[in-house]
Amino acid sequence: MGVDRIALVARRRIIRLLKDYAFSRGVLMVLAILSVLVLSTAVADLPTGVSCAVGVFLVSICDLPGNKLDHLKNMVYGLLLAVVNIVLIQLAHTAGELHVLALPLLVFVTAYLSVFGKRAGLVSFSGLLALVLAYAFPKAGWDIVLSALYIGLGGLWFILLNVIVHPFRYKRYRLGLLNDCIQLTADYLELKSRQVVAQDPDHLWPEVIRTHNRINEIRKVLTDYFLGQSPKQDTLGEQSREGVLYLELVDLVELGAAVPVRPEARQPDTSNTTAELAGILEQVATSLRRVAFKSRNFVSAHPDTLAQRLASLGERRAEGPAPDERGEHYLYILYDNLEKQIGKLRTIERLADTRGLVSHAIFSREAKSRLRPPADTDWSVLRENFSMDSAAFRHSLRLSLVVLLGYLIGRYFSLQNAYWIILTVVVIMRPTYVQSKDRSVERTLGTLAGAVVAAGVVWLTDSHLVYAVIGAAAMPFVFTYLDRDYRISAFFVTLNLVFTYALLHPDAYTVIAYRVVDTVIGAALSFVASRLLWPAWESRSIPKLMVRALDGIGNYLRQESNLYLNREDDSLAYRIARRHAFVYLGELDDSYARALREPVRKRAATESLSRIVTCNHQILSSIAYLGTYLQHHPVSVSHEHFSALINDLTHRLEACRDLLETGHTRPLPPRTETDGALAYFTGPAESEGQQREKRLFLREYRYLRGLIDGLQRELPGRLALARGV
Known part of the structure; x- marks a missing residue:
C-alpha cells in the first residue's frame, strides 16, 4: 500500500510537471533553438544559428502568460530592448574603453525600466x-548589424511558435x-481547522499567513x-464556468479567513x-482536495453528508446544556460559517464537473471597465522613482556599479568566461x-551541486552526444524551478552551460572550475553590495505597508457597511475592497517575513512585529465574518445605529x-452617536x-x-524601533 501511494504521488507530480506552463516554455524554447540551429547549419553556418538561438532565449524570458495582446507586446518589447542593448554595447566595445562607461549606463537604464511592473521587469531582465x-559573443563592424538581424529573426521565430501554441498552452496554464x-484553499481550511482547536493558536499564524499569501x-x-x-466581449461556456468556479473559491477563502480563532473555543x-x-x-478541506485530484465528472454526495452532520450537531447543541453567552456566540458564528462553506463546496463540486456549462458572463462590463488596469503606460512613474528614496532607483544604481566592478575584476585577472x-x-x-x-546562497549551492554532477558525467564519458542531450534536457527545468526553488534552477543552469561549453572546448574540467570561481565571485559581490551600497531594509518599509494595510482594512469595513445600507447596489465595490484588503495585508506579511532575516542590529523586535501582524489578521478575520x-x-437592525458603530471602528483604524x-x-x-x-x-x-x-x-x-x-x-513601540533602524 505504501509503494502504491508513493507511485500515485510520483505520477501526479510528473503529470503536473508536464502540464506546467514554465516547463512547456522551456520545452518550446529548446525546440525553437534546435530548429534554428539545424536550419542555419543547413543553409548558412553555425554562428548564424547561435545568434538566432540567442534571440530565442532572450525573448523566452518575456513569455509571461496573460491577456493575449499583452503577452505578445511583452515579447516584442523584450526583443527590441535586447537587440538595441546588444548593438549599443558592441559598438561601444569597438570604440576602445568607451564601453567601460557605456556598460554601467546601459545597465542602469535597463534595470530602471522595471518600475513599470512585473511584465516590464521581465523585459528589463531580458x-x-x-x-x-x-560579451559572450563579441562582434565588430558589419557583423554587429548581421548578428542583431539574426537575433531578431530568432526572437520572431519564438514569438511565432508561441502564437501558434498559445491557446493550448494557456488553457493548461489556466486550469x-x-x-x-x-488545493491551496483546502490547505488553508485545514490549517484553520487545526488553529481553532489548538491550545496555542498563535504559533500557527505564520503558516496560515504563508498559505493565504500563496492563494493571493x-x-x-x-x-x-x-x-x-475586452469589456465588450463576455466569454461564455467553458471559460465562464472556470471563472464562476474561481469566484466561488474567492468567496470560500473569505469564509475561511472569517473562521473565528478566539479563546472561547477552549472554554470547558x-x-x-x-x-x-x-x-x-x-472534512470540507478534504472534499475540496478531492475536487482538485479528480478534474472530470466529479460530483459526490459528500457535501450533503457534511450538511447532515452539521444539522445533527446543531440539534444536539440545542438539546444539551447551553454554554455562557460568549461561548454561545462563538459557536453560533462558527456553525453559521461552516453552513455557508458547505454550500460553497456543493457549488464548486458542481462546477468542477466538466459536463456542466455556465451560460453567463464572469464579470459585468462595468466590472471589467473599473477593474482592468489602464491600457496606456504611465510615464510619470519614471520621474516619481528617480530619487534615492526609491528602492528601484537604488537597486538600478547599485546593480550598474557592481556589474562594472565584476567586469573589471574578470578582465584584471584574465578569467576565462x-x-x-x-x-x-x-x-x-x-x-x-x-x-x-x-x-x-541559493545560486552558490545550486552551482556547486551542478558542478559536482557535471564533473561526474565528464569523468564517466566524453561523448558529445551525451553532453548535448543533458544540456538540452536541463533547460526546461531552469524555467520550471526559477520562481519555486532557485537552487534547483541554478543546478540545471550549471549543467546546461557546462555541457554546452564542453561541446566547444576540449577541457571540460577547466570549464567547470571557472564556472564555480566566477559564480562565487559574482555571489560575493552581490552579497557585499546589497549590504553596503544603499541597502534597502525591510524594517524601514514596514510602517508604510502597515498604513496601506490599515487603509485597505478600513475601506473593506466601510464597503461592508455600504453593502447593508444600500442593498440595491451592486457588490462590486465590496469585492474590490475585499481584494485590496487581503492583497495589502499579504504584502505586509511578505515584508515582515523578510525583515526577520535581516541582520540583528537592523531587525526590529520580532515579538512586537509578530503581535502587530497577527492583530491585523485577527481584525481582518472578524471583518470578513461581518x-x-x-x-x-x-x-433588520437600524441603519443609523449600525452605521454609527461602523464609523466608530473606522475612526479607530484611522487613528x-x-x-x-x-x-x-x-x-x-x-x-x-456611538453611545x-x-x-x-x-x-x-x-x-x-x-x-x-x-x-x-x-x-x-x-x-x-x-x-x-x-x-x-x-504601535508606539514599533515606531520607536523603526526610527532607531
Whole structure:
C-alpha cells in the first residue's frame, strides 16, 4: 500500500510537471533553438544559428502568460530592448574603453525600466541578459548589424511558435492555476481547522499567513486573466464556468479567513462542540482536495453528508446544556460559517464537473471597465522613482556599479568566461538585502551541486552526444524551478552551460572550475553590495505597508457597511475592497517575513512585529465574518445605529494609521452617536431574530474595538524601533 501511494504521488507530480506552463516554455524554447540551429547549419553556418538561438532565449524570458495582446507586446518589447542593448554595447566595445562607461549606463537604464511592473521587469531582465551575452559573443563592424538581424529573426521565430501554441498552452496554464488554487484553499481550511482547536493558536499564524499569501498570488494572476478580456466581449461556456468556479473559491477563502480563532473555543463548555465543528471544517478541506485530484465528472454526495452532520450537531447543541453567552456566540458564528462553506463546496463540486456549462458572463462590463488596469503606460512613474528614496532607483544604481566592478575584476585577472561574473550579479542581485542574500546562497549551492554532477558525467564519458542531450534536457527545468526553488534552477543552469561549453572546448574540467570561481565571485559581490551600497531594509518599509494595510482594512469595513445600507447596489465595490484588503495585508506579511532575516542590529523586535501582524489578521478575520453574515442573512437592525458603530471602528483604524504616519493620533469624534447606538443594541428588540442580530453585532463590535485598541497600544513601540533602524 505504501509503494502504491508513493507511485500515485510520483505520477501526479510528473503529470503536473508536464502540464506546467514554465516547463512547456522551456520545452518550446529548446525546440525553437534546435530548429534554428539545424536550419542555419543547413543553409548558412553555425554562428548564424547561435545568434538566432540567442534571440530565442532572450525573448523566452518575456513569455509571461496573460491577456493575449499583452503577452505578445511583452515579447516584442523584450526583443527590441535586447537587440538595441546588444548593438549599443558592441559598438561601444569597438570604440576602445568607451564601453567601460557605456556598460554601467546601459545597465542602469535597463534595470530602471522595471518600475513599470512585473511584465516590464521581465523585459528589463531580458535586456540585462542581452548585455551579458554581448560579451559572450563579441562582434565588430558589419557583423554587429548581421548578428542583431539574426537575433531578431530568432526572437520572431519564438514569438511565432508561441502564437501558434498559445491557446493550448494557456488553457493548461489556466486550469493548472485553478487546480493549485483549489488545493491551496483546502490547505488553508485545514490549517484553520487545526488553529481553532489548538491550545496555542498563535504559533500557527505564520503558516496560515504563508498559505493565504500563496492563494493571493494565484488570485491576482487569475483575476488579471479574466479581466484581461475586452469589456465588450463576455466569454461564455467553458471559460465562464472556470471563472464562476474561481469566484466561488474567492468567496470560500473569505469564509475561511472569517473562521473565528478566539479563546472561547477552549472554554470547558464549548471545547467539545468546537472540536466537532473543526472536524467538519477539516472534512470540507478534504472534499475540496478531492475536487482538485479528480478534474472530470466529479460530483459526490459528500457535501450533503457534511450538511447532515452539521444539522445533527446543531440539534444536539440545542438539546444539551447551553454554554455562557460568549461561548454561545462563538459557536453560533462558527456553525453559521461552516453552513455557508458547505454550500460553497456543493457549488464548486458542481462546477468542477466538466459536463456542466455556465451560460453567463464572469464579470459585468462595468466590472471589467473599473477593474482592468489602464491600457496606456504611465510615464510619470519614471520621474516619481528617480530619487534615492526609491528602492528601484537604488537597486538600478547599485546593480550598474557592481556589474562594472565584476567586469573589471574578470578582465584584471584574465578569467576565462569572465562574463559569468556579470551574469551571476544580474541574476542574483535584488532590490532588498534579504532577497539578494537568499539568491546568493541559493545560486552558490545550486552551482556547486551542478558542478559536482557535471564533473561526474565528464569523468564517466566524453561523448558529445551525451553532453548535448543533458544540456538540452536541463533547460526546461531552469524555467520550471526559477520562481519555486532557485537552487534547483541554478543546478540545471550549471549543467546546461557546462555541457554546452564542453561541446566547444576540449577541457571540460577547466570549464567547470571557472564556472564555480566566477559564480562565487559574482555571489560575493552581490552579497557585499546589497549590504553596503544603499541597502534597502525591510524594517524601514514596514510602517508604510502597515498604513496601506490599515487603509485597505478600513475601506473593506466601510464597503461592508455600504453593502447593508444600500442593498440595491451592486457588490462590486465590496469585492474590490475585499481584494485590496487581503492583497495589502499579504504584502505586509511578505515584508515582515523578510525583515526577520535581516541582520540583528537592523531587525526590529520580532515579538512586537509578530503581535502587530497577527492583530491585523485577527481584525481582518472578524471583518470578513461581518461581510459574509451581511451577504447571507436578511438583517433588520437600524441603519443609523449600525452605521454609527461602523464609523466608530473606522475612526479607530484611522487613528492607528495617523499614529504610524505622524506619530500622533487624531481625537475621536464625540461619542454621542456611538453611545446612542450602544443603547439601541443593548435595548429591547422587536423580535427574537432581531434580538439575536443585535447581540451578534454588539459582540463583534466590542471584539473588533478591543483588537483595534490593542493594535494602537503596540504601535508606539514599533515606531520607536523603526526610527532607531
